[in-house]
Amino acid sequence: MNNYFKKTPMAFCGVALCVVMAGCGVDKGDDSIKSTPGVYPSNGHVIPSNVAFRISLTPEARKHPGSTYSFTIYKDAARKETLASISGVREQGAGSVFWVPGSDFIIEPNTQYWWEWKDSAGGQSGLLYFFAASYQGGKPISPRNGGFMDRNLKNDPILGVSHIYSGPGLSPTYDFQLFADAGATALLKEINGVEQAVNANHTRVYPQVNLSEGSTYYWRVRINAPGVSSEWSKLSSFTVVDFCSINGPAYASYAIDWTPKRCANYLTPRLRNTRLATGPPNAVSKPEYDGFLSLDYGGEVILEMGATVVDHPGGDIHVYEFVSTEILEAFIGPTESGPWTSLGVGWCHIYCEFDLALVGASYTRFVRVVDRGTEALYCHETSGSDIDSVTWAKPAPSPGACNNPWW
Ligand SMILES: [Ca+2]
Ligand SMILES: [Ca+2]
Numbered sequence: 415m416n417n418y419f420k421k422t423p424m425a426f427c428g429v430a431l432c433v434v435m436a437g438c439g440v441d442k443g444d445d446s447i448k449s450t451p452g453v454y455p456s457n458g459h460v461i462p463s464n465v466a467f468r469i470s471l472t473p474e475a476r477k478h479p480g481s482t483y484s485f486t487i488y489k490d491a492a493r494k495e496t497l498a499s500i501s502g503v504r505e506q507g508a509g510s511v512f513w514v515p516g517s518d519f520i521i522e523p524n525t526q527y528w529w530e531w532k533d534s535a536g537g538q539s540g541l542l543y544f545f546a547a548s549y550q551g552g553k554p555i556s557p558r559n560g561g562f563m564d565r566n567l568k569n570d571p572i573l574g575v576s577h578i579y580s581g582p583g584l585s586p587t588y589d590f591q592l593f594a595d596a597g598a599t600a601l602l603k604e605i606n607g608v609e610q611a612v613n614a615n616h617t618r619v620y621p622q623v624n625l626s627e628g629s630t631y632y633w634r635v636r637i638n639a640p641g642v643s644s645e646w647s648k649l650s651s652f653t654v655v656d657f658c659s660i661n662g663p664a665y666a667s668y669a670i671d672w673t674p675k676r677c678a679n680y681l682t683p684r685l686r687n688t689r690l691a692t693g694p695p696n697a698v699s700k701p702e703y704d705g706f707l708s709l710d711y712g713g714e715v716i717l718e719m720g721a722t723v724v725d726h727p728g729g730d731i732h733v734y735e736f737v738s739t740e741i742l743e744a745f746i747g748p749t750e751s752g753p754w755t756s757l758g759v760g761w762c763h764i765y766c767e768f769d770l771a772l773v774g775a776s777y778t779r780f781v782r783v784v785d786r787g788t789e790a791l792y793c794h795e796t797s798g799s800d801i802d803s804v805t806w807a808k809p810a811p812s813p814g815a816c817n818n819p820w821w
């Protein structure tokens with residue numbers, strides 16, 4: 415939201431802090447990237463963004479045992495903007511050194527960071543860097559585990575992975591395996607070294623196999639990126655079905671993926687729960703503020719409906735946006751990872767209504783909502799559109815609506 419739940423003092427304090435720090439403590443010293451064993455995060459590696467961030471040095475990483483240490487995290491390779499820093503950190507126990515920046519610094523997903531450490535005897539690491547993984551961190555999301563493949567895709571199925579990291583500076587690749595059995599012995603297709611899609615949060619592959627309606631299949635993905643375990647993901651299953659035959663409530667029932675952008679570390683932790691955008695409308699106003707997912711400015715969420723939405727005269731999908739009036743764009747697609755077709759942009763107060771007929775679509779199970787707000791210049795606890803619920807506006811049976819692909 416824009417106007418009702420700002421934590422202005424925090425936001426402005428943050429800006430002022432950055433300005434002050436950028437004007438001092440900028441080191442013009444050694445810029446070389448060195449391999450530094452025993453250092454976490456390891457140089458150039460991808461690290462999880464959903465756990466408390468820490469920096470650590472093992473005894474072998476130290477240059478002058480018995481020193482005290484300073485750590486600085488930067489937003490840029492030029493060390494112009496300091497995000498967090500500390501000095502006087504002492505070695506613990508057997509010589510390890512730890513720093514947990516705590517609430518002053520929370521990792522934002524899909525972001526590159528630079529940092530360095532120095533010891534009190536003149537030793538220094540040089541500039542190091544790491545990448546913070548996306549919210550879903552390279553999971554197989556399309557089809558979701560236990561989900562569905564449209565029978566209209568049975569001869570041209572699509573698999574999709576959530577990127578391990580979508581920001582600049584790193585280009586991971588992915589391996590896919592598709593099986594006919596839960597024991598992962600009947601391999602239908604393996605595709606290796608798939609390059610990550612540019613300017614996207616998910617990468618799709620087309621295994622080019624023929625699947626059978628009513629059958630269940632199994633697939634998994636492997637990520638090739640520095641610092642990421644190269645083991646296969648757990649097997650994920652899906653069944654090929656007529657989408658109009660799926661029973662379920664007339665609202666979004668599954669949160670597939672959420673990708674915040676630049677304000678992720680300001681969002682209230684309890685409002686980062688993607689399930690808050692599923693179920694019927696239930697958002698709660700302040701002071702409790704609950705029941706909605708703050709997308710972040712430019713952020714997006716992908717949801718799967720309970721019952722498949724079919725086209726009826728007039729609007730078909732309601733996107734409930736809580737409290738204030740914000741701008742968002744709704745998309746539909748044949749899978750959890752698209753490809754996406756826009757239903758248009760709306761300024762949403764209570765809800766925005768979207769009509770499938772606008773793009774000639776007869777049905778959809780998947781809805782992608784993207785925040786299009788750009789007017790706010792600073793981050794706060796509910797940055798971006800606040801998605802309470804996505805519903806099917808006119809639930810009614812429509813046999814045969816899913817018989818043919820519309821895309
Ligand atoms: Ca319609
Ligand atoms: Ca809700």
